[in-house]
Amino acid sequence: xxxxxxxxxxxxxxxxxxxxxxxxxxxxxxxxxxxxxxxxxxxxxxxxxxxxxxxxxxxxxxxxxxxxxxxxxxxxxxxxxxxxxxxxxxxxxxxxxxxxxxxxxxxxxxxxxxxxxxxxxxxxxxxxxxxxxxxxxxxxxxxxxxxxxxxxxxxxxxxxxxxxxxxxxxxxxxxxxxxxxxxxxxxxxxxxxxxxxxxxxxxxxxxxxxxxxxxxxxxxxxxxxxxxxxxxxxxxxxxxxxxxxxxxxxxxxxxxxxxxxxxxxxxxxxxxxxxxxxxxxxxxxxxxxxxxxxxxxxxxxxxxxxxxxxxxxxxxxxxxx
Numbered sequence: 001x002x003x004x005x006x007x008x009x010x011x012x013x014x015x016x017x018x019x020x021x022x023x024x025x026x027x028x029x030x031x032x033x034x035x036x037x038x039x040x041x042x043x044x045x046x047x048x049x050x051x052x053x054x055x056x057x058x059x060x061x062x063x064x065x066x067x068x069x070x071x072x073x074x075x076x077x078x079x080x081x082x083x084x085x086x087x088x089x090x091x092x093x094x095x096x097x098x099x100x101x102x103x104x105x106x107x108x109x110x111x112x113x114x115x116x117x118x119x120x121x122x123x124x125x126x127x128x129x130x131x132x133x134x135x136x137x138x139x140x141x142x143x144x145x146x147x148x149x150x151x152x153x154x155x156x157x158x159x160x161x162x163x164x165x166x167x168x169x170x171x172x173x174x175x176x177x178x179x180x181x182x183x184x185x186x187x188x189x190x191x192x193x194x195x196x197x198x199x200x201x202x203x204x205x206x207x208x209x210x211x212x213x214x215x216x217x218x219x220x221x222x223x224x225x226x227x228x229x230x231x232x233x234x235x236x237x238x239x240x241x242x243x244x245x246x247x248x249x250x251x252x253x254x255x256x257x258x259x260x261x262x263x264x265x266x267x268x269x270x271x272x273x274x275x276x277x278x279x280x281x282x283x284x285x286x287x288x289x290x291x292x293x294x295x296x297x298x299x300x301x302x303x304x305x306x307x308x309x310x311x312x313x314x315x316x317x318x319x320x321x
Contacts, residue, residue, distance in 0.1 A: 011068050012067045014063075028046065041086065043084065044084070044087060048081060053119050053240065056121075057085055057086070058088050092125075095169060117240055117242075121236060125162075127147030128147050131180060132174045140184055140185060141184070141187075142187040143188050143190065144187070149204035158200060159201070189213065192220070228261075231253070267282050
């Protein structure tokens with residue numbers, strides 16, 4: 001059963017991490033649990049349905065959300081699913097023997113076999129974890145946003161974004177994420193391929209059960225962008241059903257054509273590469289569909305630059321003669 005509004009209000013008003021943990025512990029007293037896993041991780045479970053959504057989220061991202069509940073909890077509640085959220089204090093990459101032992105226990109107890117469908121979800125370091133721990137639930141689906149294959153400097157020496165991760169061990173259990181997806185029904189990687197490091201990580205997932213979906217020009221904040229677009233819950237629902245593919249993604253992804261951050265990034269890319277004609281096409285497409293003063297101004301500047309260039313061409317030609 002969904003939690004009472006009064007109980008959820010207490011979660012939303014939790015003043016700090018310890019207060020949040022105390023409120024959620026009270027919340028799950030009758031159904032579910034929240035258990036510490038070592039010093040920097042927790043497992044938060046609610047038992048609501050025959051489908052299970054497993055997410056990997058940070059305490060910081062959860063407490064920054066409206067209502068201070070995990071993304072996975074909100075999507076599961078909307079669909080009548082059970083949910084298991086692995087929570088980290090910071091970007092730990094869930095590289096902790098206490099987390100390994102937790103998943104070992106789920107395997108020993110045949111926990112995942114109690115559900116009809118299981119989906120692992122995460123973004124960035126959480127996307128890495130979603131792929132790495134999916135090994136424990138054969139037949140599961142995975143949806144990973146901008147996932148990492150590893151932060152082992154031997155295998156990913158080109159990725160310098162997380163220097164603190166280089167101190168972690170990615171060579172032991174649940175280490176190299178692409179290998180851990182064997183046994184999954186399907187793995188869907190959703191990323192912006194114009195972010196070079198993300199594209200290189202995705203290229204390391206080479207198995208036939210992996211699909212890469214391209215969300216160009218969302219940058220390295222792909223999850224917040226998809227949330228603002230209102231698309232992420234739908235992608236999760238399709239992934240749970242095993243129907244998130246190029247066709248179903250493409251139909252929903254058309255919504256980006258009205259999304260300001262995407263359009264601005266697209267225009268910046270075209271102008272930055274000197275494609276004035278393409279930039280003009282982008283501006284015209286936007287201003288015919290949307291109220292977009294910024295695009296009108298940029299189109300006017302492009303038109304003025306084109307006119308100035310055309311006016312100067314005969315004089316230049318004459319001087320050359």
